[in-house]
Amino acid sequence: MHGTVFPPLEIGEVLSTVHFLEILSAIFLILTVLNRLLPHIVSASLMKGLAVLGGIIVSWELISFYEIINPVLLPPPSRVVSLMAHLWSIGFLQTQIYSTVYKITYAFTLALVSGVTIGIMISYFSNTFSFLESFLNAIRVVPAPAWLALAILWFGIGHASAIFIIWLGIFFPILLSAVAGVAKVEQVQVETVLTFGGDKYDVLLEVVLPVIYHHVLTGARIGIGIGWITVVTAELVSVSANSGLGWMINDSRILLDITTVMVGMFLIGFLGIVSDAIINRFEGLVPGWD
Amino acid sequence: MAALVAVMIVVTVLRASSQDLVGAKFYRVLMAWLIFFVFAEGTIYYGVFKSILLAPPTAVIHRAMFYLEKGYLQINIASTMFRFISGFFIALTLAAPLGLLFGVYDKAYEWIAPASNFLRMTPPPAILPFAIIMFGIGEAPAVFVITVGCFFPIFLATMRGVREVETIHKEVVQTMGGDQMDVLKHVILPSALPSVMTGVRIGFGIGWLVLVASEIVAADSGLGFMIQGGRMRLDTPTVFVGMATICILGLTMDMFLKQLEKYVTVRKKGGGEYIYY
Amino acid sequence: MAMRGETDKRFGPGSHVVEIKDIKKSFYVYVDEGQTVLSEKRRWFSRKKPGELVAIKSFTLDVDHGEFVALLGPSGCGKSTLLRILAGFETPTSGFVTFKGNAINGPDPQRAMVFQSERAVFPWLTVEGNIGLGPKLQGMGKKARKEAVAKTIELVELKGFERAYPKTLSGGMLQRVAVARAIVNHPELLLMDEPFGALDAQTRNHLQDHVVKIWQSIEQTIIFVTHDIEEAVYLANKVVVFTARPGEIKEVVSINLPHPRDRTSEEFIGLRNHCTRLIRDKHPEG
Numbered sequence: 001m002h003g004t005v006f007p008p009l010e011i012g013e014v015l016s017t018v019h020f021l022e023i024l025s026a027i028f029l030i031l032t033v034l035n036r037l038l039p040h041i042v043s044a045s046l047m048k049g050l051a052v053l054g055g056i057i058v059s060w061e062l063i064s065f066y067e068i069i070n071p072v073l074l075p076p077p078s079r080v081v082s083l084m085a086h087l088w089s090i091g092f093l094q095t096q097i098y099s100t101v102y103k104i105t106y107a108f109t110l111a112l113v114s115g116v117t118i119g120i121m122i123s124y125f126s127n128t129f130s131f132l133e134s135f136l137n138a139i140r141v142v143p144a145p146a147w148l149a150l151a152i153l154w155f156g157i158g159h160a161s162a163i164f165i166i167w168l169g170i171f172f173p174i175l176l177s178a179v180a181g182v183a184k185v186e187q188v189q190v191e192t193v194l195t196f197g198g199d200k201y202d203v204l205l206e207v208v209l210p211v212i213y214h215h216v217l218t219g220a221r222i223g224i225g226i227g228w229i230t231v232v233t234a235e236l237v238s239v240s241a242n243s244g245l246g247w248m249i250n251d252s253r254i255l256l257d258i259t260t261v262m263v264g265m266f267l268i269g270f271l272g273i274v275s276d277a278i279i280n281r282f283e284g285l286v287p288g289w290d
Numbered sequence: 291m292a293a294l295v296a297v298m299i300v301v302t303v304l305r306a307s308s309q310d311l312v313g314a315k316f317y318r319v320l321m322a323w324l325i326f327f328v329f330a331e332g333t334i335y336y337g338v339f340k341s342i343l344l345a346p347p348t349a350v351i352h353r354a355m356f357y358l359e360k361g362y363l364q365i366n367i368a369s370t371m372f373r374f375i376s377g378f379f380i381a382l383t384l385a386a387p388l389g390l391l392f393g394v395y396d397k398a399y400e401w402i403a404p405a406s407n408f409l410r411m412t413p414p415p416a417i418l419p420f421a422i423i424m425f426g427i428g429e430a431p432a433v434f435v436i437t438v439g440c441f442f443p444i445f446l447a448t449m450r451g452v453r454e455v456e457t458i459h460k461e462v463v464q465t466m467g468g469d470q471m472d473v474l475k476h477v478i479l480p481s482a483l484p485s486v487m488t489g490v491r492i493g494f495g496i497g498w499l500v501l502v503a504s505e506i507v508a509a510d511s512g513l514g515f516m517i518q519g520g521r522m523r524l525d526t527p528t529v530f531v532g533m534a535t536i537c538i539l540g541l542t543m544d545m546f547l548k549q550l551e552k553y554v555t556v557r558k559k560g561g562g563e564y565i566y567y
Numbered sequence: 568m569a570m571r572g573e574t575d576k577r578f579g580p581g582s583h584v585v586e587i588k589d590i591k592k593s594f595y596v597y598v599d600e601g602q603t604v605l606s607e608k609r610r611w612f613s614r615k616k617p618g619e620l621v622a623i624k625s626f627t628l629d630v631d632h633g634e635f636v637a638l639l640g641p642s643g644c645g646k647s648t649l650l651r652i653l654a655g656f657e658t659p660t661s662g663f664v665t666f667k668g669n670a671i672n673g674p675d676p677q678r679a680m681v682f683q684s685e686r687a688v689f690p691w692l693t694v695e696g697n698i699g700l701g702p703k704l705q706g707m708g709k710k711a712r713k714e715a716v717a718k719t720i721e722l723v724e725l726k727g728f729e730r731a732y733p734k735t736l737s738g739g740m741l742q743r744v745a746v747a748r749a750i751v752n753h754p755e756l757l758l759m760d761e762p763f764g765a766l767d768a769q770t771r772n773h774l775q776d777h778v779v780k781i782w783q784s785i786e787q788t789i790i791f792v793t794h795d796i797e798e799a800v801y802l803a804n805k806v807v808v809f810t811a812r813p814g815e816i817k818e819v820v821s822i823n824l825p826h827p828r829d830r831t832s833e834e835f836i837g838l839r840n841h842c843t844r845l846i847r848d849k850h851p852e853g
Contacts, residue, residue, distance in 0.1 A: 049404025073423075131322040141540030142533055143499040145506050146514065149521035149529045154343055169499075188687040191656060194674040196701035196752065206700065210691040222492075226499060229413040229439075233503040236415060246416070250507075253419035261423070265416050272411035287732045289690045 017065045020078035021058065028054060073258065080262040087263065097267065099243040103159060104224075104231045104275075107166035111223060115171050116216055119178025120208065136175070144169030144230045152239065162234040169230040170223035177219025181212025213286045221279050228272050245271075300327070302538060345527040350534065353527040362516075367535060369512040373429060374501045377436025381493065385441045386486065389448025394478070399449060406449075410442035414500045415507065422508055432504040439500035440493040447489020451482030487551050494547060498540065584756060584788050585630040585653065590662030592623040592648055607657075622648040623659075624813035630790065632755075635782055637799035638792045640809025641846060646792045649814070650760050653790065654680045667755065676701055679749035681759045685741040688733050694720070694744055695729040701752045719751040722781060739770035743777065750781065759791045763798070775801055779826050796846065800839045801828055808845045817845050 015023075031050065034042040057077050063069055064076030071079075087093040122129045144165045151161040189207045198206065235246025245264045252260035300323060327347050334346040345353075357363035392398045414435045421431035459477045468476065505514025513532050520528030594605040596618035605620060623645040630636055638646040651657045652664060655674040664671050666678060674680075679701075689697055695716055702712045720726055723743040733741060742762055749757060759778075763771040775798060782789055793799050799806045800822060808817040822838055829835055 045400070045404045048401050049408055052401055052405035053408060131318060134319045134322065135326070137544075138537055138541065141544055142537045143502045143540075145499065145503040146517060146533055146536050148506060149517045150533065152521055153524070153526060153529065186684070186686055188682045188684045189689065191654075191674065191680070192682065192687050192689075192748075193700070193704070194656075195654065195676065195678075195680045195749075196704045197674075197676045198704040202704055206704075207689070210689065213691075225411065225413075225496075228411070229415055229496075229499055229503060232413045232415040233507060236418065236507045249416060249419045253423060256423070258420070258423060261419050265412070265420060268416045269409075269412035272413060273408055276411050286691045287734060289686070289734055 015078040015082045017061060017076065017078050020061060020076075020081065024054060024058065075259045075262060077262075079259050080266065083259045084263045084267075087260075093263075093267075096243060096245050096248045096264075097271070100231055100235065100245045100268075101271065103162050103234075103244065104166060104227050107163045107231075108170055108220075108224060108227055110163075110167050111170035111174055111227075112216075112220060114167075115174030115219070115223075116178045116212070119175045120182060120204070120212075122175075123179055123182035136172075140172045140176075144226065145233045148234065148237065148239065157239055162231065162239045165234060166227050166230045169226040170220075173222040173226065174216060174219040177215040177222075178212055181215030182208060184215070185211045210286055214283070214288055217279060217282060221276060224275050224279060225272070228268065228275070232268060300324075302542070342524055342526055345530045349527045350530040354531045354534070357531065363531070363535065366511060366513050366516045366532075367539070369509075370501065370505065370514070371539075373432050373436060373505075373512065374497060377433045377501070378440050378494065378497050380433070381437045381440035381497070382444060382490070384437075385444035385489075385493075386448050389445045389486075389489075390452060390478075390482075392445075393449040393452025393482070394474075399453065403449065406442065406446060410446065414439040415503045418504055418507055427508065427510075432501070432509055435504050436497050436500050440497040443493040443496060444486070444489040447492065448482065448486050451485025451489075452478055454485065455481040484555050487554050491547055491551065494543065498543070502536065583629040584632050584634075584667060585628075585790070586665045587626055587628045587630075587649075587653075588663050589625055589627050590623060590649075590652070590659035590664060591621070591625055592645065592652065592657065593619055593621045593660050596620050621813035624815045626662075626814065626816060628807060628816070628819075630756075630788065632788055633786050634805055635789045635803045636791065637803035637806045638790065638809065639796065639799040639806050639842060639846070640794065640814065641811050642794060643812045644809040645812060645814030646809055647760055650680075650758050650790065650792050653756070654678055654758050676705065676752040677754050678756045678758060679752055679754035681742075681745050681749045681757070681762045683761045683764050685738055685745070685765060688741050688744050688748070690733045693730050693732055694725060694736075697733070697744055698747045698751050701748060705752065715751050719747045722750070722784070723747045723777065737770075738766050739774055742766065742774060746778070746781070750785070750787065755788060757787050757789045759789065761792055761794065764793075764795075771798070776827065778802060783826065796839055796842050797830065800835060800842060801830065806842060808842055817848075820845075 028051075031042055031047060035044065035047055060074075061076045061078060064071045064074060084093065122132065147165045147168055148161070151164045155161040155164060185208055189211070190203050193203045193206055231244070232246040232249075235244035236250045238247055238250070245268050249261050249264035249268075252258075252264070330344075331347050334344045335348070354363065392402050417438060418431060418435050421434045425431050425434065455478050459481065460473050463473050463477050502514045505512040506518055509515045513536055517529050517532035520526070520532060594607065595609055597604045597606055606617070609617070626645075626649060628636075638649065640646050648657065652659055653666075653671070655671050655678065671678075689700070692700065695713075698716045698719055699712045702715055707715070716729075720729060723746055725740065725743055725747065728736070728740065733744070736744070745762065746759075763774050766774065778789070778791075779802060781787060791799075791802060804822050806820040806822060808820060809815070810817050820838065820842060824832075824834060824838075
């Protein structure tokens with residue numbers, strides 16, 4: 001795949017500032033109503049967060065509208081939204097989103113499984129693996145993007161290199177959190193299972209996994225943040241077949257198409273928030289002492 | 291000369307990566323690394339792996355010596371460190387006071403916290419192209435992006451540290467006749483310090499990550515740039531030199547941070563969480 | 568289940584539930600980077616000769632079915648170590664222990680243990696889940712499990728809390744869950760390691776009555792470790808008083824008062840004073 005053809009720059013209908021502001025106010029009103037009706041989903045703090053962001057967007061729109069900053073340099077959000085809608089309608093946006101999300105999800109799953117497994121193994125067999133600790137430490141301090149060059153030498157340009165370094169970045173926080181979690185397993189808990197006639201595997205299933213659950217979740221949140229940074233970096237350098245949101249941003253920068261740059265930035269930010277929220281959802285699944 | 295430098299590097303790596311400066315463990319780690327290097331040298335040199343994929347340690351050290359003589363390595367290290375330290379310190383000077391401010395005033399906190407939680411998830415490299423448009427190519431976009439990256443962890447952690455100060459402690463100072471400034475000085479700052487340190491540690495890590503990322507994407511000097519150059523020339527030893535330098539720098543900073551954390555928390559009486567025990 | 572008073576001929580030699588014969592338990596003491604570490608085995612590579620810590624010097628005791636034995640002594644006298652040997656977590660350095668005529672080979676649901684730490688109850692399971700854990704590991708079916716759990720919950724008076732999570736329960740309730748968890752397997756021997764040590768006085772008394780009630784209703788053999796003299800005298804019909812470390816039996820005090828016992832009665836106070844004197848005997852500070 002030699003790279004996607006970049007779509008034409010005209011966006012047809014542009015949302016005017018007035019319309020945009022109207023739409024924003026409408027959304028805000030709806031959210032306020034939802035806040036009254038469904039305070040669990042649309043909470044007060046969510047409202048405040050959205051309000052602050054909304055305020056920033058509105059001021060930005062006005063700054064562009066009154067040409068305080070040249071709108072060529074800083075396109076107003078109304079234009080950004082219009083372009084987003086346009087790119088979505090021609091299917092271009094979906095391809096890029098899919099590409100990025102695919103890479104990061106793949107790498108994340110790999111990292112989760114490998115991180116937890118190896119973390120547990122290292123903790124269980126700490127005597128044999130203690131020599132590994134210093135190697136892992138040395139590798140850990142090298143940030144994932146630094147591996148990019150080596151990855152390309154090994155795997156060539158393509159998804160494999162990208163997924164490799166993303167995996168690398170997410171693996172370590174999860175590994176560390178898994179090891180920290182296993183350390184928190186208390187001897188009385190292990191002995192309880194043993195007293196009831198359980199064997200080593202029962203201990204693993206019934207005690208170790210529930211105890212490390214929350215630690216691993218925290219590690220996963222850190223990991224996904226690092227994962228996003230890494231996937232964007234990889235795409236900015238066009239590592240994987242010229243696709244993905246990062247590539248879209250960089251390519252439009254070269255063409256000085258700031259509006260598309262903005263579209264990309266917002267989408268990445270939005271997806272980042274969504275991924276974090278998804279991981280957060282899993283917090284409640286296993287109760288702890290808190 | 292080469293051997294001397296090699297030994298120095300190996301020892302630094304060992305000391306830092308084992309975090310344990312004396313004892314039987316040190317020797318075990320030393321043995322492990324020596325075995326590793328001998329193994330690497332043997333297999334790679336004798337072509338067990340294709341020569342592009344890996345470089346034997348001797349070739350790497352040779353290349354490193356070459357760069358050191360020409361001053362090439364030093365320039366790149368200086369470049370990288372300059373960007374990182376500038377970005378980090380700007381972030382620190384902004385984030386810590388702001389975090390303090392927003393942590394102390396409840397109303398402010400309520401409004402800023404959700405928005406910050408949204409904003410912190412934007413990966414700084416995504417902002418890089420925009421920064422390049424704004425500031426042009428040069429140091430500015432990289433430093434800007436590193437600042438953004440370091441800012442949020444420190445800001446959020448400081449706020450949380452301030453919020454988690456126990457009311458009882460504040461009340462104690464107030465009954466002793468202290469005013470707001472006293473409460474700030476004697477309660478809030480000491481109690482929040484460990485959280486701030488955690489934020490600093492996380493910010494350090496993320497900043498380092500963003501630094502390398504931005505050097506790969508948009509820089510004309512520095513270690514990341516050096517690594518990319520090596521890759522394009524299929525010059526694997528250079529790639530390894532770059533990565534090893536990053537590794538050593540990272541370990542040194544890690545050690546430094548751990549010492550700093552120990553100093554801060556021990557001084558605040560054991561963990562700093564409950565300093566009035 | 569044998570009726571009270573009948574000699575139980577089900578077991579092997581001696582026909583006691585537990586036979587402890589002259590056991591000794593000692594550890595090697597090593598110093599690892601400033602930390603004192605106790606070790607079972609002698610290490611091959613070590614610069615200095617290790618110190619020796621004798622936890623139990625010599626201990627002999629027989630326990631019969633249905634007895635309530637209290638192991639009473641100051642901290643560090645080895646009573647918890649003895650309990651752990653009975654549970655199967657440690658082995659004696661010399662001497663032997665048998666359970667129902669057979670050697671002890673590791674932990675077993677028939678020698679169920681109630682730990683002191685309330686954190687032994689798993690916070691990620693409900694009360695039902697916690698109590699049902701033992702049967703689940705033994706392979707009991709879902710329906711049978713539910714019944715067994717329900718019966719035990721009634722016994723410890725936690726009805727209504729089946730679906731509650733430990734974080735919502737008080738300390739006393741958590742210990743009741745711990746006890747229920749141990750007895751749901753119908754163990755021959757119930758081992759309790761200072762289970763009420765972390766609770767406030769009122770709750771402690773309440774739970775002590777609870778334990779007595781359970782003991783009476785299902786004829787449980789109980790070995791109960793405590794450093795609280797009054798607790799030992801209140802609960803047990805046989806109080807084994809330990810010396811300070813290294814642990815040995817000072818005296819075995821039989822207590823024949825009927826339940827429920829009156830803490831203010833003369834006989835009670837007399838027995839309590841007797842035990843107090845026994846414990847304080849070697850203590851110049853006491």
